[in-house]
Amino acid sequence: MTSASVPPATGPFIAASCAAASSTAASSTPTVLPKAAHPTAPTPAAAAATTVPPAAIRLVVEHASCRVPQHTTDVHAPHYDGANALRRFWLWLPGKRHVEHGEASAKSAGAEANAAAEANAVAEANADDRATIFCDLSFELHAGQIVDFIGPSGSGKSTLLTAIARLNPYAVAEMTLDGEDVVSMTPERWRRLVAYVPQRPTLIGDTVREAIMMPYRLRVHQRTDDDSTSERRPSEATLRRTLDEVGCGDIELDRPPQELSVGQQARVCLLRTLLTDPKVLLADEVDAGLDDENADKVGEMLAHAAGRNMAIMRVRHRAADGRAYRTLRLRDGVLSEVTLTREAQRGNSDKPSPEPAHAQASQFSQISQTAQTTQASHNAQEGEDTR
């Protein structure tokens, strides 16, 4: 692996603002990280260590909470049943409501708000029948960073990602992207800028080319509230070049996507979203179920995207691969910082030392010593969690 695979610290370094409040779902009392006085400001030491000018992309998530029905066959659950794959794919497509209904984004946003309000009303009515998955979580994500979210199965990692993607009607969060408030954006615009990639690849079309182009074909017909979204459809040459650049040289554009291996499908699925050029990518276990070689290729694609200043949240169960700038654990509704050993930072491989980004990150992690664990204890715990 080359040094290019290590994500550069192009953004201002995040403060240790991984604050969390108590969760009614918590069975124990986990250590809660203190919230930084100013969650966006790096310490003077880290600011001095920053060698690259601050990048614009900054996703701020505050007071993210999610309460779900305890007994439901909920149609909104976006990441549960595989049979809903097509519907879910439809949901993720930026601007799909425009395509379906040909309506102005404000109207679409209104419908979405009504649906959410309806869900909230149901939530209130059945408040006693609700389980808190997490409550009052806050963190930031900056350009060029890959931040890993780990935690036991069922702790709410996917729920957190779908909440951030505005795909979860049971979740609330105060969010800004580059200072712009989430409430001022239509869901479509938000999802285009903050893209969610699910664990299970869903590729629709007769060929890989068609599957990758699907979002653009639909967007051609949509009206947009964002001038910058004018035609982004990649040319055939760009498509081939990009595939090759991100290690997908083995994937032929004319092949039926169903014939691809699971690893190839995962990479095509990820590439399809990367090509839409979101500012923030929410990657939900996109390397799960892959062999080490394919998982590494997926990791490289994400590192490549981070190198182009994308901000990336990864939910992962695999061992640290040395690409994350920061690792946070979600457990019992609480986020805590995980401090990796130097070896784990390097992904237990011959990757070059990730200085200075990780070194600087560790300066911040010192702020929250009480909640830190070593990678060894993390791995041990993860093993325990998954048993």
Ligand SMILES: Nc1ncnc2c1ncn2[C@@H]1O[C@H](COP(=O)(O)OP(=O)(O)OP(=O)(O)O)[C@@H](O)[C@H]1O
């Ligand atoms: N819409 C919903 N209805 C009912 N329960 C839900 C809903 N959404 C999430 N949950 C519950 O929230 C919990 C967290 O689920 P989630 O999939 O987010 O966990 P996870 O940490 O991503 O797990 P894994 O690592 O196994 O993917 C689970 O107990 C799940 O049953």
